[in-house]
Amino acid sequence: MPDNLSAIFGTILDYAEEVAAGTSNENDERPPRTSLTKKQQKAVSILRNFSTNDQKQEISFQELSQNVLDDWDISNIKSSSVQQLVELLNLPRVQGVLWAAQEISAGRFAPQLPDVPFEVDEDDGVAVKIVRIVRRGEPLGATIKCERGKVYVARIMANGVADRSGCIQEGDRVLEVNGITVADKEPREIVKLLDKCDNGIITFKLIPAEINQKLKQKKSSHRYARALFDYDPWQDKRHPCPEAAISFRGGDILEILDEKDQYWWQTRKIGFGALARRKESHDDENRDDSKKVGLVPSEWLQCQSEIPENGIDTSDDFQSFLENHKGRFYESVFRWRNKKKRRRVVVLLGAPGVGRNEIRRQFFKVFADRFTNAIPHTSRPQRPNESDGVNYYFTSRSEMERMIERKEMLEYGEFRDNLYGTALKSVRKASEKGTVLLTPHPLAIENIRTWEFAPIVIFVQPPEFGEFKHTREVYRSQTTRSHSAASSSNISQNTAATSAARAFSDVEIRQIIDNSAQMEQKYRGYCDAIIRNVDLDTTMNELTGLIYQLESKATWMPMKWLDDIGE
Numbered sequence: 001m002p003d004n005l006s007a008i009f010g011t012i013l014d015y016a017e018e019v020a021a022g023t024s025n026e027n028d029e030r031p032p033r034t035s036l037t038k039k040q041q042k043a044v045s046i047l048r049n050f051s052t053n054d055q056k057q058e059i060s061f062q063e064l065s066q067n068v069l070d071d072w073d074i075s076n077i078k079s080s081s082v083q084q085l086v087e088l089l090n091l092p093r094v095q096g097v098l099w100a101a102q103e104i105s106a107g108r109f110a111p112q113l114p115d116v117p118f119e120v121d122e123d124d125g126v127a128v129k130i131v132r133i134v135r136r137g138e139p140l141g142a143t144i145k146c147e148r149g150k151v152y153v154a155r156i157m158a159n160g161v162a163d164r165s166g167c168i169q170e171g172d173r174v175l176e177v178n179g180i181t182v183a184d185k186e187p188r189e190i191v192k193l194l195d196k197c198d199n200g201i202i203t204f205k206l207i208p209a210e211i212n213q214k215l216k217q218k219k220s221s222h223r224y225a226r227a228l229f230d231y232d233p234w235q236d237k238r239h240p241c242p243e244a245a246i247s248f249r250g251g252d253i254l255e256i257l258d259e260k261d262q263y264w265w266q267t268r269k270i271g272f273g274a275l276a277r278r279k280e281s282h283d284d285e286n287r288d289d290s291k292k293v294g295l296v297p298s299e300w301l302q303c304q305s306e307i308p309e310n311g312i313d314t315s316d317d318f319q320s321f322l323e324n325h326k327g328r329f330y331e332s333v334f335r336w337r338n339k340k341k342r343r344r345v346v347v348l349l350g351a352p353g354v355g356r357n358e359i360r361r362q363f364f365k366v367f368a369d370r371f372t373n374a375i376p377h378t379s380r381p382q383r384p385n386e387s388d389g390v391n392y393y394f395t396s397r398s399e400m401e402r403m404i405e406r407k408e409m410l411e412y413g414e415f416r417d418n419l420y421g422t423a424l425k426s427v428r429k430a431s432e433k434g435t436v437l438l439t440p441h442p443l444a445i446e447n448i449r450t451w452e453f454a455p456i457v458i459f460v461q462p463p464e465f466g467e468f469k470h471t472r473e474v475y476r477s478q479t480t481r482s483h484s485a486a487s488s489s490n491i492s493q494n495t496a497a498t499s500a501a502r503a504f505s506d507v508e509i510r511q512i513i514d515n516s517a518q519m520e521q522k523y524r525g526y527c528d529a530i531i532r533n534v535d536l537d538t539t540m541n542e543l544t545g546l547i548y549q550l551e552s553k554a555t556w557m558p559m560k561w562l563d564d565i566g567e
């Protein structure tokens, strides 16, 4: 029993005895002088033994507490302390604690294991270890490798059953599994043997590995990274054991638990996007997939697959190749809370036609005081109904070309011999007035993904074909009617359109859905969240909530911004 608890227990018992003996001066309503009944005396002495003794004898606490409750009828006790004790003992959770304490003190927290066989004679003086592992519905968390007819433990997965046992290590040679020798067995057969264990108990006979000092010294890391590519171990021919892997998609946050191995990192998936949080579950029996630690290719291994066909001449060249590719597959991230309520630029990415600009228009209309637009630049001449700095910044072509050269543009393009684009300084300027909402080309993401703008990047997905067709047709007919008779529109005032919406052919819809899937695969890794633009009212509501969460909750941010943050 923990010291504190036994001290408290002891004090209560002292008091109970004093009360019963009439020596307590708790209050004026002194309890009648009664001596303890025999049962009470027994209960007190056993309880005292338990609180001072280190549980040499097994005691049924529940029985004991029941005796106390039977004997110390609460209605006859005047002492408030003893009344409290009786009330306490009556509480189901206290009874639960008593039960648990009893089970634990009797060592009944683990299944009864059969005796470990005495094997030394059979193994000709070779030191072997017999390891018995109990797993409850979980994978073992270890991989094996076969080398010249011998079977070894290849990897121990961090936090897995094998790792938690602390009894198996990488390099241990496996002689037997559940009493069956594994020499010359195919890995597949061994995996079957491991699966066929009674009550989840696996018994290994192992020759301990010599401890590799170098490996031991290499500290296992623990960091978080955002995956920038999709990974399916079953499609990866390099993977030695896809069963022991996890799959992920770009934008998933990974917890990298061990990167000692040059090729394969031990990783756990936390979830997708900037708001991803680990699901806390203390239920070991129902460990869901998010708890699984799996092997995924290291940055180094992924870089290998990018080496140009004509190869790399020297190892120095490879080192610089690696340096250049760093962060191309996994981007280290940390959790950041926007304590100073810093303004962040909101970026909507998506395939053309999915509705990004419509959403943006709606935001400027509904939240005119909060969201702002970065005024674009153009080299085209100003028209009579336009004002400089309102519709565009009208700039000479040569000046715009200079800005492009100096990398001052977020994005730019040419249309009918005129340059158009958005300058980073326009985003800065607009940020002073409110939250800037941008719908750039995905290639521009790189230019704005800096701590200065700390963008919230949201990918806008189209709905599936039927919903797309239906919602666009409904909106189109509403906006067409609202043009001629605003009162006949039954959409909310918030989303009432000022011009008729575009019509889509079936081919166009399919094209948008296809383009979107391709774009998502390419840029998902840079997205903080994803939203489906089904009907406009729902999209507006969801997006407002999402932006609020991304601005106010802790979010995953690129580690490379950490130096600039300086908070």
Ligand SMILES: Nc1ncnc2c1ncn2[C@@H]1O[C@H](COP(=O)(O)OP(=O)(O)OP(=O)(O)O)[C@@H](O)[C@H]1O
Pocket (backbone or CB within 6 Å): 350, 351, 352, 353, 354, 355, 356, 357, 358, 359, 471, 472, 473, 475, 476, 500, 501, 502, 503, 533, 534, 535, 536, 539
């Ligand atoms: N949720 C929606 N429900 C109905 N119609 C929509 C919805 N979202 C957008 N639209 C309509 O779809 C058409 C295309 O939208 P929008 O112009 O915003 O697309 P975009 O993604 O900005 O592509 P582009 O760059 O080609 O303009 C517009 O007519 C718009 O009114």
